[in-house]
Amino acid sequence: MMNTDIQIKAIFKFRQGSIVMPAPSIEVSLDCFMCKKCNRTVVLKKDKNNSFCTTTFYTRHPFNGCIKKIRVNEIKVKKFFSIKILTEIIYDITYEYREFIDKRNKYADNNSNPLPNWARIYFNITCPKCHYEQRKFTQNNLHIPFTAVCDKCSCKLYKQTDKLPVFEMKN
Numbered sequence: 001m002m003n004t005d006i007q008i009k010a011i012f013k014f015r016q017g018s019i020v021m022p023a024p025s026i027e028v029s030l031d032c033f034m035c036k037k038c039n040r041t042v043v044l045k046k047d048k049n050n051s052f053c054t055t056t057f058y059t060r061h062p063f064n065g066c067i068k069k070i071r072v073n074e075i076k077v078k079k080f081f082s083i084k085i086l087t088e089i090i091y092d093i094t095y096e097y098r099e100f101i102d103k104r105n106k107y108a109d110n111n112s113n114p115l116p117n118w119a120r121i122y123f124n125i126t127c128p129k130c131h132y133e134q135r136k137f138t139q140n141n142l143h144i145p146f147t148a149v150c151d152k153c154s155c156k157l158y159k160q161t162d163k164l165p166v167f168e169m170k171n
Contacts, residue, residue: 002096003094006116008090008165009165010088011075011088013158013159019133020087020125022089023122025044026093028041030053030063030116031114033098036100036104041053045066072090073087073088075087089165097114115169118140119139119165120138123137127150127153127155130150130155132151138164148160
């Protein structure tokens with residue numbers, strides 16, 4: 001048994017004047033030692049007692065993990081004569097991992113892995129043009145480039161050109 005600490009991070013260049021609030025939960029593909037299945041969608045929340053593994057579309061069970069911290073940072077990037085402002089959304093997560101073999105997995109590698117291979121981050125963004133607040137998301141398997149527009153006025157909110165989010169192990 002080991003506790004695994006990871007940072008899940010996404011960096012965007014939002015349209016100037018956008019207001020961004022990350023969601024208090026995150027969906028991550030993890031191997032669940034409780035149900036002994038690989039690549040389960042696990043919903044992690046700030047309170048450890050509310051995180052869960054989605055064993056099927058209709059059922060779920062508790063998962064020993066949580067979000068330790070959510071941060072939103074602005075990053076200034078200087079390029080020649082201009083400065084780009086980027087917004088970085090970071091989730092610090094922790095979860096329990098135990099090795100197992102997924103006997104139901106029909107694929108070649110059915111050994112569990114402590115690292116995620118996929119994540120989905122939700123956030124609310126307020127359009128700087130019409131002030132409409134809406135929920136958007138990013139996940140690793142989006143077809144990129146991807147452009148998000150306001151659901152009300154079609155204003156371009158951001159363009160995603162990299163696969164996001166990315167994972168970093170914490171020491």
